[in-house]
Amino acid sequence: MIIREAKVEDISQIQVVRNSVKENTLSNPDLVTDKDCEKFITERGKGWVCKIDDKLQVFRL
Numbered sequence: 298m299i300i301r302e303a304k305v306e307d308i309s310q311i312q313v314v315r316n317s318v319k320e321n322t323l324s325n326p327d328l329v330t331d332k333d334c335e336k337f338i339t340e341r342g343k344g345w346v347c348k349i350d351d352k353l354q355v356f357r358l
Contacts, residue, residue, distance in 0.1 A: 303344030303356060308334045310353035311346070334358065 303311065308331050316326050323329060337358045338344040347355040 303338045
């Protein structure tokens with residue numbers, strides 16, 4: 298297991314995890330764009346990801 302700061306390259310996997318949850322689902326997944334994620338991890342703060350077997354499993358923005 299690796300926990301590290303999120304990178305722009307992680308956004309596609311972050312979106313997969315975001316849209317696969319059963320609780321706290323988005324009513325419209327298109328409301329959170331890749332550009333929104335990029336802004337959160339590059340301008341507004343940081344994000345963190347957890348990778349297991351080289352697959353992103355968890356994130357926090």
